Amino acid sequence: MEKTITSVNVEKKSFTYETQKRWLGVVFSLPALVLLFTFLILPVVLAFVYSFMNYNMLNPDGKEFTGLDNYIRLFKDAVFLTALKNTLYFTALVVPIQSAVALGLALLVNKKVKAAGLGRIFFFSPVVTSMVVVAILWTFLYNVDSGLINNTLNFFGIENQPFLLSPDQAMNSIIFMSVWQAAGFQMMIFLAGLKEVPEELYEAAEMDGANVWQKFRNVTIPSISHVTGFVLIITTIQAFRLFIQPYVMTNGGPSDSTKTLVFMLYENGFQFRDVGYSSAIAVVFFIIVLAASLILKKVLKQ
Amino acid sequence: MKKLLVLSTAAMLSLGTLSACGSDKNADAGGSEGETKLTLWYPEGDMSPAYKEIISQFNQEHDGEIEAEIEFIPRGNKYAYEDKVSAAATSNTLPDLLAMDGPNVANYADAGIIQPIDGMVKEQDQFVDSVIKQGTFQDKLYAVGPTESTVALFYNVKMLEEAGITPPKTLEEAWTWNEFYDAAKKLTNKEKGIYGVNWTLDYGEWIIYFTGPTVWSNGGSFIAEDGSKADGHVNGPKTVEALEYLQTFTKEGLVNLQPTPTEFEDGKAAMMLMGSWEWAKLKDYPDTEWGITYYPKSPTGEQVSPSGDWAWGVSTSAEDKEAAAELLNFIHTKENVLKLAAVEDKPPARSDAFAELAEWDKEPLNVLKDQVLKTAHPRPSTTSYPVLSTKYGQAVQNIFLGGDVQEELDKVAKEVDTDIERKQ
């Protein structure tokens, strides 16, 4: 008898809780949604409209609808294909490498040693170091004649490599640098994930006689899978948006070998003041990256 | 957690107050009656303090009539200033007077964001030719500037002496391409890591600016005289020949493709093709003796040097044209031109100002004066200048890295012509 009363109470409670939940759900999300609508969706819609226009940034009153002209021009533009290819290449390499490095660093600084706190600052520091400094230093590191990297290679009997000066090596050099620079960002997300893994799970595994690898494989990996999925998706999107590194280090060269889609979008929009064409690039970019992330999401779920 | 809540409420309130303050300020701006307000934009830089002084002096002299306010816009090392102007143009928030780098005049005039200033400039005949040429678009004057600039060959006196090389002292004796090449070759010492010449491989406007004279001197060009076509100009045989000449320097390692920013000053390069402002920097290195000689010329062509500096135009949103003209002329009086030129040891853009600077008649600055007065050549005037400058800059980088000159320049021609078409 007593039992039934309790359960009725819970049901009653949960009923009001459920209604409250829905109502509050709307209230809680409203501020963010209003802001997102005004400062993200509205501009995106504007950009979409501009993509069908001939719009010189300096002459806004002279803009006019030109239908699909910008899109037709885009698909005929040889630079677009190069930029697309470069972007895909960068993404395909950077996402797995950077995520793996970030996870490795996170595991390292998640250890209970005194240096862990210091290590987090060290590994994260490239994220906060100004791109100006990073660019100057890496240009020196990659220097053909006197760079530290070539000096090291010479030591092992390998001859000087051109790195940033060669169309074949420039993108790989940028990839290497990008991983170094941004891994700290993903490391922090992994670290937050690792902190949420209940310690008992490790203790239980230890009781079963699991070694380090088994603990990693059977406890860590499954426990942070939601974080890993997140990291892979955002790293993919960030990789697609590559712009600033080639912008300051190679200016898209040599021979367009480091020109990316966002680089092209910026160049046309701002330097050439061609808002319409730049917006068309943005729309196509959006579709490509969205498709890629949705595919990735599907794959990760399986 | 409570703390956080209190903090955020306080923040929310302060945000409200701040935006309220902001609108108050705007209301004040239109405040005092009868006074014309003028705003000016200039790129933030070494010149800022001098301009601040000039504007406050102007305000004193026009107290109660005109009040000018100058804003210094950061320029970064690329095109941040131009991006800011573009954003303002697209939302009609431009200032009354607007500074622009010379080659943008055509672009801005064509888009209708600056207006003709014919007849507004006092003592126009005092301005050096290159300034007037640079400020003119379709036979109308749109901009003038107080200072000029040029590129010359700076050299390390001791290193040239040791190699037994005597650099030319007069315009007539200026080195030809071959003489310059021979000197560079002789001065390069690979064992010691010393390069014959240093030139900056900047990604901005610099490349077209410093290579321009080599092209013009050879009879080449970047674009048709009326700005209607790039094909046959930027990729024409004379232009290709000029760049092939420059390419030999990088191919043979006479120029370092990845120099340190102070390679020349540190004695790791014997000569440097650099802007006239380099002279001010060399004063930081008093232990070395420095010299300047003329920009080398093509063996078949004439002597040419680059020119162009920041110039002032009046935007189409300026309502009080007379007040704007008053301010424009105030900036360009002989006294103020001298004041502005002194900041970075820049060549003044007025010949009567030049006449007062005795230092510019002596070595080595006389070289710069000769170039400004006798051999200056403005960059091309075309509405598609941003595309030309950017794409040409990228092509030249590829050329210096060993790319095929004709092929690279063909690409530039195609891009520029597409842009010209779009604007018609």
Added chain:
Amino acid sequence: MRHQTKQKIGKTVTTLAILLLGFLFIAPLLWMIVASLKPETLIFKDMGIAAFLPKDMTLDNYIQILFSDRANFFHYMWNSLFSVSMIVIFGLIVNSLCAYALVKLKFPGSDFILIVIIALYVVPFESMLIPLYIVVNNFGWINEYPALIVPFIASAFNIFLFRQFFMGIPKELEEAAMLDGANPWQTFWKVVVPNSKPVFATAAILTFVSHWSDFMWPLIVATDESIRTVQVGIQYLFTDNNIEYGQIMAALSLTTIPVILIFVFFQRYYVQGITSSGVKG
């Protein structure tokens, strides 16, 4: 005994690995600081190991930056600190609430909204600059603080991040709170937030860092000296024809300090396994 020795060796190896690898990551920062303390003519003279060793140390570069008549460094710093802190504080509240609502308080359309939010993260900021400028200009915010703050409070990235972590909070926790008579707001405040300290810390750090380095947007919307941010404010150093690298390095060193402080401050919220102890309790 044996187990302890093994553990000790393990710890030493880990510490060594962290410090050695760490140096590879922090080297540029060190170089920047060393360069900022050198006289201009020495900075690039030797780019080998000597570049990392102090020589003829001087504070001249710092004095030039801090007491320049060209720029009010302290004021710019304050503007940056203020606007970025506002983004972080409001952002944490608004985005975490939204994520909580989408994950735990499902309402009609909430799944669709989530997909839209993830899609919005795809949009590169460079493509929105002009349209966003037009929107903000319509609000009359040019040269006012809200232009630097309000557009960036709601963030698709942060909502997505919070959502991902809130998903991992065990249902039992909320049910326990519900049985205690807590409403959804109390559940969020007393259960979700305390159990998600690491993700709040991560969101705070990443938001601060990414907006601290913003350049293009503040440049375009905030020309006025009075609200200029530090990244824009120090640009005059790059513009001069004769760039003084020592001063650049000094300015960049100074602008890095707040980020490092924020990082150290939020670090203490990285505590292990609260979730599990919560379940037990």
